[in-house]
Amino acid sequence: MAVPIRAILTFTLAAVLLADPAPRTGGTQTFRQWIAGQEAGGSSRKLTRGPEGVRIESREWAKLERMGVTISQDLWESALKRPDGSLQFTFRVALSQEPVEGQASWTPAEPGKLRVTYRNLPVKTVDLPEGTTLWPGDVDDLLKAAAAARRPVHLRSFNVPTQQPAALDLEPVGADPLPGYPGAVRFRGKASEGPMAQEMEMWIDPAEGDLKSVGSFAGIVMVSQREGLPPLAAAKGDKTFFEPTLKTLPPHPFVPWVRDVTVRWEGKGTLDLPVDAQQRPLGPNRFRLERAAPLAGAECTEPPVKGAPSAEDRPFLAATPLVQFRDPVFDGLVKRLDPPPGATRAELVRRVTAFVYDWIRDKDYTVGFASAQEVARCPRGDCTEHGVLEVALLRRLGVPARGVVGWVAMGEGMGLHFWVEARIGARWFPVDPTFDMVPASAFRLKLGTTDLADLGAVGWENAASTFQDGTWVPEAPWAAAVRVQGDTAYGPGFALRLPGSRWTWVEGRLDLDGRHRVTASPRPGSSSAVRLLQGRDGRRGWFGSGTLWADAGGGEWLRVEAVSEPEAFRLLDALEIRR
Incomplete structure (x- = not known):
């Protein structure tokens, strides 16, 4: 973040x-x-x-x-x-x-x-x-x-x-x-x-x-x-x-998988946030947050912009000081990305999001705010570096794109965040290259968007000051929607079953057999896992440093901690994920 x-x-x-x-x-x-x-x-x-x-x-x-x-x-x-x-x-x-x-x-x-x-x-x-x-x-x-x-x-x-x-x-x-x-x-x-x-x-x-x-x-x-x-x-x-940029949340093991949540503001003043399909007001300081609907129908066949863009699209296809995608370094990146001929906007968004996630190997806080051309040469940074590079690549490929400034919930906290929206069909479709999410997760508060036209257009100042005197609190059921019964753990819209094992659920923490903590997770990057596994049913997994990442389908991953490599193989073979 x-x-x-x-x-x-x-x-x-x-x-x-x-x-x-x-x-x-x-x-x-x-x-x-x-x-x-x-x-x-x-x-x-x-x-x-x-x-x-x-x-x-x-x-x-x-x-x-x-x-x-x-x-x-x-x-x-x-x-x-x-x-x-x-x-x-x-x-x-x-x-x-x-x-x-x-x-x-x-x-x-x-x-x-x-x-x-x-x-x-x-x-x-x-x-x-x-x-x-x-x-x-x-x-x-x-x-x-x-x-x-x-x-x-x-x-x-x-x-x-x-x-x-x-x-x-x-x-x-x-x-x-x-x-x-x-x-x-x-x-x-x-x-x-x-x-x-x-x-x-x-x-x-x-x-x-x-x-x-x-x-x-x-x-x-x-x-x-x-x-x-x-x-x-x-x-x-x-x-x-930096303290005002971090807030705590009631624990929930599956925050990235939450499809919708109602949140209320507990703090000073009345906050006026943008309204769209993912963020709807339910009254003063109360919002319903929802994950964007999957791309469907004509949205999946819309081609990128060719030739002169419309006046509406022009600001979101422009090269700017922060996203100079005409820099020769992007020739090499596009070649590595290797978009197929005739790729639609939807295909390009999925491909670019995954590419940016993999390209930035060093995911840390050592970078203040790098331009897209710098990230292309030096793949290091946090959400801003992921975001500006995604915007630059999408614009280079003819997909109108803009940045979003706001707050995101991950794990047991909320922090300032920067993600991306691409224009597909009649809507702005949210994606998050920092976590390789297409679409982006639901629990995020959007404060504003930016065309990244200049150095002052990002909007961090307003984002930080907005939340200095309070925080957003998720309303019930929140983590209460999770329950366990024998060898099965149930959440909103899914169930995890591991025959012969036992789940425990205490104060927002989900454990397997009393020693393996289980949480939803972003896709593992090359710096976090060292070996690719595959279960008997074809389920993909990564293992490294005592942690298993299991592919839960739909771009979502499950993280199981404190496991040995033999245990990781066993879990990947036996784990059932029902939706």
Whole structure:
């Protein structure tokens, strides 16, 4: 399950790019950043003047520990203002190993247009909202003037690297000196970038500009302040940046097999979620979640898009900075995928989902957010890496595809997740390459979709903040639908029988013969199992590290723990799975 690493840089950009003034007389300004009481990054700004004009060079960086691994992300931008007033931006965003690089330009002749170019992609024209401030030096002037006059700040800006509009709305609270800055004025209000909004306090000096910003994301306090101010004391015992992205659930051994479930929100506020065939409201903060109906009829024969796409499909077949499927590396991937001639959309979706699951051998949390072209070269990562690669391959093959941001239930917990929808027939069909699920499992809360058009379009920020003050709880029968009787365990819509064995069912845990824990599982990957088995009835299985994975049919698998290899063969031969 992914976590919103990019939100760290988003906070830095909202709190720093919007508000950090560029030095007006040259030199460099440096800021340090703390997240949950731990220093985790910073930013710097440098202004120079030359024959070509005034240049402001900025950098923001973040570094956090996650699952024992250090994740680093970095953004660099150079803004040039020429004597004729035109602006030129060059930027590089490194969310993982391979940075995304681009350029943008603006001219006074077209004040509402920004031209953006990325390597190997056509020029993109962005319509700027009226009153947008692009030049960082103008931000500096506005903040200083507001502090000097003790008047409100109402700033509309645009984050060029992430292609997101930004806003800063502050009211002066009063004089609040900081060490070395006796004229500092404290402001309070809101800062936003794209869908992310947060309450913020900011200290601004009439002569020096921005000094310090304090905001929060998903309940985690974030502080950015000028180098030289007293550093924050290291906090102990605070929740980490990633804790709000994980929630516990009542245990259920067959979560991936659940066909439908009713859930209710227990927390603050009323949540408004998208509505589709898989997610229907039953009242305030109560939803019915269902697995998508299998593809059938004309859906199974629909061909991929050939030639120019329709206006409706165009955004979901486009190459973007995150899914540059025209990169030569995809030639090799498509050759390995080997789609049969005349393959339908349904066939391509099944084939691509299984291929992506197998291609990403190292399924871990070491990657912040890699582009599809990076994943194609370096198959490592979590759900975001699986998702962007699936979207890229489907689009390359002519199947409209988009990403989905939300929460998924697996095992005994819920976590932030990213999966994929493909347009087949009249619907968006959900699949999950992280677990090789076609269709995707039922127990997932969809918060929104993304066409992955730019670096700011993923939506992690909104996903994390939505669930910071509560969780979703499954209503009965939930695990109570599971029962055991002698050599048979019954669940909703299925039965597991192993002649001569005994099942035990205690507090949501299902055991076989008192020592083998049994759960539903995703298909084993090549890194988790080492040997393919086959039962007498032709049932497939994998065995490795004391675990048996038995094919339950329909793309579903059963996991049996703490078994020897002879026991694995016996179980695979004798196990009966009835539906």
